[in-house]
Amino acid sequence: MDRAQIVHENFLSRVASGDLPTGAPPCEGLSKTDAVSLYHAQVLSRALDRTSRAMQKAGQGFYTIGSSGHEGMAAVAHALRPDDIAFLHYRxxxxxxxxxxxxxxQQIAWDMLLSFACSSEDPTSGGRHKVLGSKALMIPPQTSTIASHLPKAVxxxxxLGSARRHAPEHRELPEDGIAVCTFGDASANHSTAQGAINTAGWTAIQSVPLPLLMVCEDNGIGxxxxxxxxxIEMSMEHRPGFKYFRANGLDIFETFAxxxxxxEYVRTRRKPAFLHLKTVRLYGHAGADVPTTYLSKSEVEADEANDPxxxxxxxxDQAGAMTPEQALTVYTDTxxxxxxxxxEAAKRPxxxxxxxxxxxxxxxxxxxxxTNGPSAYERAAIFGSDMRAMDDPQPMSRLINWALTDLMLEYGEIVMMGEDVGRKGGVYGVxxxxxQRFGPDRMxxxxLDEQSILGLAIGMAHNGFLPMPEIQFLAYLHNAEDQLRGEAATLPFFSNGQFTNPMILRIAGLGYQKGFGGHFHNDNSLAVLRDIPGVIIACPSTGADAAQMMRECVRLAREEQRVIVFLEPIALYPMRDLHGAQDGGWMTTYPSPDQRIGLGEVGVHGDGTDLAIVTYGNGHYLSKQALPELQAAGLNTRIIDMRWLAPLPEDALLEATKDCKHVLIVxxxxxxxSQSEALMTLxxxxxxxxxARVAAEDSFIATGPAYAAPLPSKDGIVAAALALTGANT
Incomplete structure (x- = not known):
């Protein structure tokens, strides 16, 4: 027999014979009626674990990581309110x-079995995954998370504190609610968990409201x-910013109390608490796992003897709430x-x-x-002397700043977060x-923790805010990319659109910073972003485009609940000149607040038909620099700025190039x-x-004078264009 069957038969025989484990008597606080109700929940959880394994053997179910041994979590749920948002451990x-x-x-057994069967009628994921989650229960769905849900719980x-001061339009959570996250003892060692715990403590010691309950289910093994x-106890008992609680998760009376x-501490004090819950793990990790291959039989049997x-x-029985005979009947009937x-669930589509x-x-x-946008009076009051400069051409960084100001004036739910975005005004002053204009609540x-920055954004989006997190450099995203891939982008997918976390992630990136190189300051790879389904990638090349695209991104996030990456080319932030010193050829004036560039709308510059250069970002700038030499060679050229890198604006690109003889991708x-691979295919x-294409070499970027050596150049573009068209023969 497998361990699941052994646990089952042990329960039947021990309850029937009255052979029950010893332990403390029931403590006060949990009524008899509620205790019986919790037992019913525990038994259903156990029955579902057993059924999931039978369904898998029959080819009708597809997930066997169970909750057996962790049934004490029923008492934790009973101690909370159903509108307290809960990010749950998979057990x-x-x-x-x-x-x-x-x-x-609620029809919880039916709903969960539909999920086991991956039926399209599963009310949570629509058949996309076996998940714990429910909109009605305020449980955003999680898959087999290894602490990646902790940053967004923070x-x-x-x-919850921010919404008390500035309630967003689409507020989801109650004013006196708390956030709950649960996880295992092994997951507590993950860098994501440690970052979230550190962030929570760092925030709490500054007296910032943070009503967070972290529950660590410690079964002693990962x-x-x-x-x-x-x-776990040594790690957390004296952790700054946290109140530490411990309970025996095998005892529903103690766990509930x-x-x-x-x-109550979290709800009234608005401070984080850590609940250390001792549990056992029964059956092994999942259906295919045999615990006796790495644990002694005596260790496995000791845990089984402590079946919650x-x-x-x-x-x-001791509380006088239910006899063992009645409890056994509940178990067999369930x-x-x-x-x-x-x-029946296995038959559903x-x-x-x-x-x-x-x-x-x-x-x-x-x-x-x-919204009607900010009034002229409001704009004049907030912009001050900047208003006088708006008729003059400006570099990109300043126009992005003005666009953000207008957007934050119009939409009070916009909040920005990141290292240095506030008092310093960003690494590049953007x-x-x-x-000063909007205060520390919104800036x-x-x-310094990218996982926590993105987690803060995702969590605030759960409560109706429109977050605009900033990652200082593109390479820094790699420390936290799973917060986009595994959390933000997957939430609507796994919840069948019931939960969303819209945001606009601003990242300063790409290459061409003079003298800067290495891994962190000149990163020219977007592959990690391009293969995340559902994410929009915007990349402006001029200040006017940046302002208008930013407005579209806010519309997309606010109205269509999209996750957007707004990639800002660092080298173009201060760019003023195009061909010569002080020609001002790359500066633009600030577009009026009602102007925007729609998703998928490409920029077509020129009407030449000999050559179309398809590019974006710094490639647009370099192609414009190359234009005089191409024209001198007799090539009538148009430059097409993609602007939107994902989803690829295929129809717009094909339309913009259809009457051109040659296409060069830069x-x-x-x-x-790179994008060039997809464009060549298209x-x-x-x-x-x-x-033909001109692309960067498969290399990291060097520091110092060689910073641009692996990157496309004006001369390289000219040479490739002449070779493609035969204009040099």
Whole structure:
């Protein structure tokens, strides 16, 4: 027999014979009725674990990481309110079941079995994944998360305090709510968890409201690697900024009492607490895992002897709430009922094609109150002396600053966050004066941790804010890229569009900074962003375009709930001249606040038909520099600025090049994994143009005089254009 069957038969025989484990008597606080209700939730969680394994063997189910041993989480759910947003560990089925008991009209067994079967009727994910989650229960869906949900839990907690001061239009969470996140002892060692814990403490000691309850379910092992005894307690008991609580997760009476105390502390003090819950893990990690291959049989049997359901039966009996005979009947009836329901769930339809699977990649649009924009008086008051400069050409960095000012004036739910965005005004001065104009509530200076910056943004978006996080350099994103890939972009996908976290992520990036190089300051690879489904990538090349595209990005996030990366070419921030000193050829005037560039709208400069140069960012600047030499060679040229890198504006590009004889792609990213690969494919498949490309070498960028050596250049563009068209022969 496998361990699941052994645990099952042990429960049946031990309850029938009265062989129950010893332990403390039930403590006060949990009523008899509520204790029985929690036992029902625990038993259903156990029955679902057993059923999921049977479904998998029959080819009807697809997920077997269970919650057995962690059923004490039902008591934690009971200590909270159903509108307290909860980001759950994947072993928390009992939490979700107990919370469902707090909300009328739930059919939790049916819903969860539809999820096991990956039925398209699953009310949470629509058949895309077996997830814990529910909009009605305020549980955003998580997959097999390894602490990646903790940073956004910190952000959601932060949003609760912010919303009290500045309530956003699409506020989701109650004013006196708290945020909850749960995770395992092994996950607590992950850098994402440690970053979130550190951020929560760092925030709390500054007296910033942060109503966050972190629950660590300590079963002493992560798959096969043991957690050192006492490690979680030693790590957290005296952690700055946290109130530490501990409870025996095998005892629902004690767990409820301690969780209630912890929740009350968080709710009234608006400070974070850490609940250390001792649990056991039964069955092994998942269906295919055999725990006796890495644990002794005596260790496995010791945990099985401490089955939390056996403890609950003992406690219910001692409390006079339910006899062991009644408890055994509840167990057998629940297992039988779960099997019957599973048989029906397995018959329900599944997603049938790619279009159905992809339907929730793009979140649904939402209704927004119309705005008329800031008045002339409001703009004059906030811009001050900058108003006099708006008729004169300016570099990109200043126009982005003005666009952000106008947008923050119009939409009070916009908040910006990042290291140095506030008082300093950003590394390159792009956010200068915004702190003075809008205050620290909306210009949040964060600690140095990109995971926490993005987590703050995701969590605030859960509560109706429109976050605009900043990552100082493109290479810094790699420390936190999973917050985009694994959390932000997947949320509408795994929730069937019910949960969203719209945002505009500003990143200063790309190459061509004179003298700067190495890994961190000249990063010209966008591959990590381009393959995240559903994410929009915008990359302006002029100040006027940047302002108008930023307005479109805010519209996309606010109205269409999209996740957008707004990539700002660092080298073009201060750029003034194009061909010669003081010619001012790259500066533009500030477009009026009602002007914007729509998603997928490319920029076409010139009407030449001999050659179309398709490019973006710094490539646009270099191509404009090359234009006089191309014209001198007799090439009538147009330059097409892509502006939008994802989704690729295929139709607009084909339309803009259809009457051109040749197409040259200029891509400042590396040849491997760059936009140019997709563009070459597009034009090869959809047109008959002779095409060529100029791209960066597959190399990192050096510091010093050789910074631009691996990158496209004006001369390289000219040479490639002449070779492609034959104009040099």
């Amino acid at each position: 928390d089925a009992a939490f979700q079941i107990a919370r469902a008991d707090q909300v009328p009209g 952000g959601a907690a932060y949003s 798959i096969s690697t043991k957690t050192p005894k006492g490690w 301690v969780a209630q105390e912890a929740a 359901l056996l403890h609950t039966v003992r406690l219910l 297992c039988a009922r779960t099997d019957r329901v599973a048989a 599944h997603l049938a094609d790619a279009q159905s699977v992809m339907a929730s990649l793009i979140p649904p649009k939402r209704d927004c109150k119309p 956010t200068q004066k915004l702190h 949040i200076d964060t600690l 891509d400042e990213c590396r040849r491997t994994g 034009f090869t498949e959809q047109s008959d143009h002779p095409i």
